[in-house]
Amino acid sequence: MFASVPAAKPATAKKTAPPKSAFKTLIFELLENKGDFSKLSQSIRKSSLKCQVNQAFPKFLVSDGTYFLSAYFTKDCIRKCHAEKDRKVNITDLQGGLISINKWEVELIGVNSAEEFISYQNVEMRLVVHEFKALYGEQLKLRKFPANLFRDDEVKALIQHFIQEERSAHLKGLKRDFDASKPLLTLREANTVSLLDPSKGSKQSADEEIFSAFTHLLPKNKQVETVNLQEIYVAEKGPDALRQFNINFHFAQKKEVPCLEKKARNLKHGRRASHDDSRKQPAV
Amino acid sequence: MSSTAPAAVAAPKKARAAKKATPSKDAAPKAKRGESQRYKYSELNKASLTSGEAQHIYGVIIDATFPYKTNQDRYICSLKIVDPSLYIKSQKGTGDSSDFATVVLYAKRFEDLPIITRLGDIIRVHRATLRLYNGQRQFNANIFYNSSWAVFPQEGAGHGGASHSGKNYSFEKSEDATLANIRKWAQGYFQQYNVVSSDLYVPLAKAAGQKSDFDVVAKVNQVFELDEYTNELRLRDGSGAQTWNVLALKLKFPNVHAGDVVRIRSATYDETSTQKKVLLLSHYSNILTVPANSKLAKEVKAKAGDEKLDKAAINGVNATVLTEVDKKHAGLPVHSLLDLFHNIETDKEIQSKDTFRTQFYVTKIESADVKEWTKSYDKKTKKGASFKGQKGNANAIYQVQFLVKDVSTQFNSNTYKVLLYTHDGLGANFFNTPADNLYTNDKAAKKLQEYSGLLTKFNSWVDAVVERRNGFYFIKDTKIAF
DNA sequence: GGGGTTCTGGGG
DNA sequence: CCGGTATGGTGG
DNA sequence: CACTTCTGTATG
Numbered sequence: 001m002f003a004s005v006p007a008a009k010p011a012t013a014k015k016t017a018p019p020k021s022a023f024k025t026l027i028f029e030l031l032e033n034k035g036d037f038s039k040l041s042q043s044i045r046k047s048s049l050k051c052q053v054n055q056a057f058p059k060f061l062v063s064d065g066t067y068f069l070s071a072y073f074t075k076d077c078i079r080k081c082h083a084e085k086d087r088k089v090n091i092t093d094l095q096g097g098l099i100s101i102n103k104w105e106v107e108l109i110g111v112n113s114a115e116e117f118i119s120y121q122n123v124e125m126r127l128v129v130h131e132f133k134a135l136y137g138e139q140l141k142l143r144k145f146p147a148n149l150f151r152d153d154e155v156k157a158l159i160q161h162f163i164q165e166e167r168s169a170h171l172k173g174l175k176r177d178f179d180a181s182k183p184l185l186t187l188r189e190a191n192t193v194s195l196l197d198p199s200k201g202s203k204q205s206a207d208e209e210i211f212s213a214f215t216h217l218l219p220k221n222k223q224v225e226t227v228n229l230q231e232i233y234v235a236e237k238g239p240d241a242l243r244q245f246n247i248n249f250h251f252a253q254k255k256e257v258p259c260l261e262k263k264a265r266n267l268k269h270g271r272r273a274s275h276d277d278s279r280k281q282p283a284v
Numbered sequence: 285m286s287s288t289a290p291a292a293v294a295a296p297k298k299a300r301a302a303k304k305a306t307p308s309k310d311a312a313p314k315a316k317r318g319e320s321q322r323y324k325y326s327e328l329n330k331a332s333l334t335s336g337e338a339q340h341i342y343g344v345i346i347d348a349t350f351p352y353k354t355n356q357d358r359y360i361c362s363l364k365i366v367d368p369s370l371y372i373k374s375q376k377g378t379g380d381s382s383d384f385a386t387v388v389l390y391a392k393r394f395e396d397l398p399i400i401t402r403l404g405d406i407i408r409v410h411r412a413t414l415r416l417y418n419g420q421r422q423f424n425a426n427i428f429y430n431s432s433w434a435v436f437p438q439e440g441a442g443h444g445g446a447s448h449s450g451k452n453y454s455f456e457k458s459e460d461a462t463l464a465n466i467r468k469w470a471q472g473y474f475q476q477y478n479v480v481s482s483d484l485y486v487p488l489a490k491a492a493g494q495k496s497d498f499d500v501v502a503k504v505n506q507v508f509e510l511d512e513y514t515n516e517l518r519l520r521d522g523s524g525a526q527t528w529n530v531l532a533l534k535l536k537f538p539n540v541h542a543g544d545v546v547r548i549r550s551a552t553y554d555e556t557s558t559q560k561k562v563l564l565l566s567h568y569s570n571i572l573t574v575p576a577n578s579k580l581a582k583e584v585k586a587k588a589g590d591e592k593l594d595k596a597a598i599n600g601v602n603a604t605v606l607t608e609v610d611k612k613h614a615g616l617p618v619h620s621l622l623d624l625f626h627n628i629e630t631d632k633e634i635q636s637k638d639t640f641r642t643q644f645y646v647t648k649i650e651s652a653d654v655k656e657w658t659k660s661y662d663k664k665t666k667k668g669a670s671f672k673g674q675k676g677n678a679n680a681i682y683q684v685q686f687l688v689k690d691v692s693t694q695f696n697s698n699t700y701k702v703l704l705y706t707h708d709g710l711g712a713n714f715f716n717t718p719a720d721n722l723y724t725n726d727k728a729a730k731k732l733q734e735y736s737g738l739l740t741k742f743n744s745w746v747d748a749v750v751e752r753r754n755g756f757y758f759i760k761d762t763k764i765a766f
Numbered sequence: 767g768g769g770g771t772t773c774t775g776g777g778g
Numbered sequence: 779c780c781g782g783t784a785t786g787g788t789g790g
Numbered sequence: 791c792a793c794t795t796c797t798g799t800a801t802g
Contacts, residue, residue, distance in 0.1 A: 019556040059775085066556055117775045121511065121694065145566075145770055153531055153554070153562050156510060161600070161742045168647050168740075171687070171699065187755045188625050193687055195697040211697035353771035353778055362767060388767050394778045417767065424767080429793060430790085497768075513776040536777040550768075567778060568769045 021066040022049065023149050026106060027125045031162045034216040035108030049101040050135070054146060056095040057233050057245070059118070062127070063146035070118040071101070071127045072226035080131070082235070089134055090236045091229075103131035109223055110212040120150040120159045122212045128224045166214035170195050322454070323410060325462060328385045328421060329369035331414045338411035338431075341423060342462055343367050344470040345405050345435075346384060346479055347499075347549055350536070351397035352568035361389045361397040365407060368469050370421070372481050386420050387412065391427040396449050401539050403479065403547060404438040404470055404575045406463065436463060438470060438575065474578035480547060487523030491553045491563065500548040500563065501580065502528070503588035507542050508603050509643075509691050515540070516603070517571075519563075522587025529602070530563040537571045545574040545581040559601045593765050595738070603743045607714075609641065610761035613749050616641040620692035624750070624757060625700050638752045644688035646739045646746060647699050654732050655722040657684045661707050668707070671721040680719035682706040686739075688746070702750060703758050710751060710760035735764060 018025050026044070033039035051062035051071075061068045073091065081089040107126050113119045149155055174195065195211055234242050323340045326332070331339050343365030351361045364384045366372065372383040387409060391397050398407065411431040412423035425431035427449050434448035434455075443455050443463060473479065485499040502521035510516045510531065517540060519528040530551065532540060540546060549570040554562035574581040598604050619640040628634045651657060659668025661681040668683050683706075687699040706712040706719060715735055722729040738744055750757040 017558050019558050021556045024556050061775095113776095117772095147564070148775075151531070151776070152556065153510075153516065153529055154557050154559055156514075157601075157603075157743070160511075164645075164647070164742055167689075167699075171648055187628060187752075190755055191625055191701040191757070192698045193701070195699070210695045212695075349769065351778065352769065353774090354769070355771080359771090359778070360767075360769070362769075386767070390767095394771095394774090397778090399777080420767090422767070499768095511776085531776095533776055538777095566769075567771065 019154070021149075022064040023067045023069055024152065024155060027149065027155060028158060030106055030108060030125055031158050034162075035218070036216075037105050037107060045105070049104060051099055051101060052146070053094040053097050053099060056092045057229060060091065060229055061118075062099070062101075063143075065143050066146060067149035067152065068118075068146040069125065069127055069149045071129050072224075072229075073129050073232070074224065075227055077129055077131055078227050078232060091232050092236050094134060098135040099132050100135055101127075101129050101132045104129050105224065107218055107223060108216060110214070110217040110219075112210070118148065118150060120156055121163060122210060123159050123163070123217065124150075126223070128226060162216075163214070166216060167195065170214065322456065325408075327369035328365065328367045331421070331423075333414055333416060333421070336413065338413055339423075340408075340410050341365075341367075341387075341412060342406060342408050342466050343385065343387065344371075344466060344473070345400055345407055346372075346403055347484070347547065348398075348400035348570055348572065349549055349568045350570040351391075351394055351399065353394070357392055359391045359394050359397055361391075361400075363387045363389075363400060363407065366473070366479075367466060371473060372477065372479065374478075374481050384420075385423060386417070387423045387425065389425050389427055389431075389433060391449075396427045398433055398435045398447060398449075400435070400570065400572060402438065402573050402575065404474055404578070406436040406438065406466055406470065408434045408436070408459075436467075438467060474575055474580070476579065478580045478583075479578065480574075480580060485547065488519065488521045488526065488528050488561075489524035491528070491551075491561075494553055497550045497552045497566070500551055501574065501584060502546065502548075503584050504540060504542055504544045504546055505588065505591055507540060509534075510603075511694070512691055518591070518602075519546075520588040520591065521584060522589065526561050527591050527602075528561045528563055530565060532565070532571060539573065540571055545576070545584045547572045547574055595766055598738050598741060598744060600742045600744075603745060605643075605745045605747045606738060606764055606766075607746050607748060607762050608765045609747055609749050613639075613641060613761060616749065618642060621688065621690045621700050622692035624752075625693075625698075639749060640752075640757075641747070641749050642690075642702075643745055643747045644686075644690040644700075644702065645744060646686045646688055648687040649736055649740060650685040650687065654736055655729060657682055657732060658719045658722055659683045660721075663707075666707075671723050673723070674721060675724070677719075677721040677725070680721060682711070682715070682719050686746075701756070702748070703756055705756075705758055708758075710758045711762065713763045714759060716763055 019028070029040050029044065030037065037045065049062075049064070051064060054061040054063050054068050060071045060073075062071045063069075078091065081091070105128050107128065109124050109126050110122055111119045111124045113122050116124060118124060150159075171193070174193075230242065233245075325342050326339045328341060328343060331341065344367060345363055345365055347364035349360070349362045351359050353359050364386055366384045370383060370385055374383075387407070389397055389409075400407075409423060409425050409431065410433070412425040414421060414423050416422070425433065427433065432449045432453065434443075434446050434453045436443055436446045441464070442460065446453070480501060485501045486494060488500060488502060491498065491500070500519070500521070502519040504517050505520050505527060506518040508516040508518065513533055513535070515532050515534055515537070517530045517532050519530060520526075530548070548563070548565075549572065550568060551563040551565055554564050574584070593604065593606075598606065616639065619634070619642050621642065621644060623631070623634055624640060624642060655672070656670060658671060658677075658680050660671060660674065660677075661668050661679045663679070668681065671677070671680070682704050684704040686702045686704065688702050689699055693700070704711045704714055706714075712719070715732060717728050717731055720728050722732065739746065746762075748759050748762040751760050752758075
C-alpha cells in the first residue's frame with residue numbers, strides 16, 4: 001500500500017469500500033474518469049507511491065505489495081538519477097529494493113494485449129515516473145508474490161465495462177445511413193454494424209483486425225515520452241551485458257542476483273535434505 | 285500360454301511426454317526367464333520404510349497439485365493417495381493425517397508430470413522411494429531419472445485411456461487384476477466415505493478468515509466465459525448465502541463444468557475485491573472434479589442449492605444471464621457470433637444447420653423507442669406498421685433488433701444483428717408479455733422499458749436459441765427469466 | 767514435499 | 779579460471 | 791536408450 005496515499009479514500013463517494021491495493025484503487029479512479037488523470041483528486045495525484053521493484057529488466061515491474069504493473073521513466077527522470085555524483089542510481093540495479101515514486105502520472109493507452117501481459121483487452125494503465133527515490137534502508141515486508149493487476153477479476157470487469165461504454169458511445173455517435181436499395185451480398189453484410197466510420201471508406205469487413213480507436217485511449221503521439229528500458233540497460237551495463245542477458249535465455253542460466261540483496265546471504269548453506277532424489281538417503 | 289516377458293503396450297493415445305520409460309535398474313525388474321512378474325506392487329501401508337529400495341505402488345488419488353515449476357530446471361507434482369491398506373476412515377470430523385500417503389514426482393519438464401483432473405483416478409508409480417516426512421508415508425519418484433508413472437481413469441475397464449510418463453508404458457497381464465481390484469475398492473470407498481475429510485478443506489463461509497492458502501470443496505453453479513482465455517467459476521458449498529468467484533484459465537482447467545462438484549487444491553482469499561467474493565489461484569493450484577456418484581459430491585450438491593435469478597442481482601457486479609432457453613434445446617451445441625456471422629461463410633458444418641444456441645450481450649436495441657418494438661403486421665405485404673396514433677392491437681407482433689457482441693468478436697469493430705421478429709411466432713414469449721399496442725398498453729410498455737434497461741446494462745447476457753431464415757437470425761424458444 | 771516459474775509473463 | 783557443454787560410461 | 795557423472799576442451 002502507499003505510504004502516504006490515502007488510497008483508502010476515493011474521491012467520489014462509492015457504495016463499496018475501496019480495495020486494499022493502491023494500484024487497484026488507481027485504475028478504478030482512472031477508468032471512472034475516462035482516463036483523465038487531471039480529474040483524480042489532488043490527494044492521489046500528489047502522493048508518493050512506495051513500491052517494491054519486482055523486476056528491473058526486461059520490464060520494470062513495481063508492486064504495491066499486492067499487484068504489480070509496469071513503470072516507465074521519462075528522459076528527465078533518467079538523466080537526474082544518472083547525474084547523482086556520489087550515489088548514481090542504476091535503474092537496472094533496483095530489483096528487490098524499495099522505491100518511493102514522488103512525481104508520477106498514469107495514462108490510459110491502447111496496446112496489444114497478446115504481447116503486453118501487463119494489460120487487458122488492449123488497454124493498459126501506464127505508470128509514468130517523473131521522479132523517484134531509492135529507499136535503501138527499508139525492509140521489504142511486502143507481499144512476496146504480487147499478482148498481475150490486469151489479471152484481477154474486478155479489474156477485468158472494470159476494463160470490460162469501460163470498453164463497452166466506449167463502444168456504445170461510439171455506436172451512438174455513428175451516423176448510419178442504411179442504403180436499402182443496395183443489394184446485400186452476404187449474411188454478414190446484412191447483419192453487421194461497424195464502428196468504423198463508413199465515410200472513411202474503410203471496408204465493412206473488419207473481421208480480423210483489432211479495433212481500439214476508442215476516444216479515451218491515448219494515441220501514441222499523445223502519450224508522455226518515456227525512455228526505452230533496453231536503452232537504459234545498455235547505458236547502465238553496456239551492450240555486452242545486454243548480449244549476455246539474451247544468451248542467458250538461450251540456455252536458462254542462474255537466477256539473476258539482485259544487486260541490492262546479495263550481500264547478507266552467505267549464512268545459510270547447509271543443503272537441507274532435499275528429497276528430490278530417490279537415491280539419496282536420509283529421511284526426516 | 286507362452287510365459288514370456290510382458291509386452292510393452294504401445295501408448296494408446298498420443299503420449300504427453302517425449303521420453304522413454306524403459307524399465308531401468310533397481311529392485312523388481314529382475315524377471316527371471318519364465319517368470320512373468322517384473323514389478324511387484326507394495327501396499328501403501330506395507331511398503332518398507334527401511335530398505336531404501338525403490339518400490340512400486342498403485343494408489344487412488346484423493347488430491348494433487350498442478351505440475352508446477354520450482355526453479356530453472358525442476359517441476360513437481362505432489363499428490364495424496366490411498367489404498368485398502370491406508371485410507372481415511374472418518375466420514376466427517378477430523379481425519380487422521382496418517383491415513384493417506386503422499387507421492388512427490390520430480391521432473392525436468394512440465395510435460396513429464398501428470399495433470400490430475402479427477403479424484404478417484406488410479407496412479408501407478410514405478411521405482412519410488414519411501415520415507416517418513418512429517419509423520420507421513422511419502423513416496424518420492426524422480427521422473428527425470430528412472431521412475432515413471434501411469435494414471436488410469438476411475439471409469440472404464442482395462443488400462444485403455446491411461447496417461448503416462450515416457451513414450452510408452454509397460455502393463456503386465458497380472459496388473460489387470462491389480463487395477464480392477466483397486467478400481468472396485470475405490471468405487472465403494474467413494475460411495476461410502478467422504479474421502480476428503482473435513483480437515484482437508486474449509487467451508488467457503490470461513491474463507492475470509494484464513495491466514496494463508498486453503499482448499500475448497502464446492503459445487504460449480506456456473507461457468508462464465510470471462511474472456512478468450514478465462515472462465516469465471518461460480519462456487520457454492522452451502523456454508524453461506526454467498527456465491528464465490530474464481531478465475532480458471534480455459535487451457536489449464538478444460539474439464540470443469542457447471543453442476544460439477546470440485547475440490548480446489550490451494551486458494552487464497554482475495555482481500556482486494558470489494559464488489560464480490562473472489563478466490564485466488566496460484567500456478568500450483570489445481571481443480572479436481574469429485575466423482576458425481578460419490579457420497580461427497582451428493583452431499584455438497586444437496587447443500588449448495590441454486591442461486592435464483594432476481595432483478596436486484598442484475599447490478600453489473602456479476603455477469604448475469606437474463607434469459608432461459610426451452611429445455612428441448614438442452615443438447616444443442618453453443619456457437620459463437622464468430623461462427624454465426626463469419627465462419628458460416630466457409631464452414632460447411634455451420635452452413636448445413638439453421639438452429640443454434642448462442643450467448644451475447646446487447647450493446648443497443650432498435651428501435652430506441654420501446655413503443656415501436658411492436659408493429660401491426662400485414663401478412664399480405666409482410667410489413668409492420670407503427671401503432672402510433674392507432675387504436676386496438678390488431679395483428680400485433682414484436683419487431684426488435686438487438687445489436688450484439690460476444691467474447692469471440694470482442695476485439696473487432698462490428699456489432700451484430702439478432703432479431704426478435706415474431707410474425708411467424710418465433711420468440712413470441714421472449715418478453716413474457718404478448719405483443720400489444722404499446723401506445724395504449726402502458727403497463728406492458730413500462731415492463732418492456734425495464735427489460736430494455738436491464739438487457740443493455742453492463743454484464744447482462746442473453747443465452748438464446750436462434751434460427752437462420754433468409755439470411756437473418758431470429759430468436760426463438762427463449763424468454764427472459766424474471 | 768502445503769508449493770513461487772516466465773522465450774510460458776492467460777497450463778507450467 | 780569458472781561454468782556450461784559435449785562425450786563416454788553405466789545399469790536396465 | 792536415457793540418464794548421470796566424470797573429464798577434457800572450446801569459449802568468453
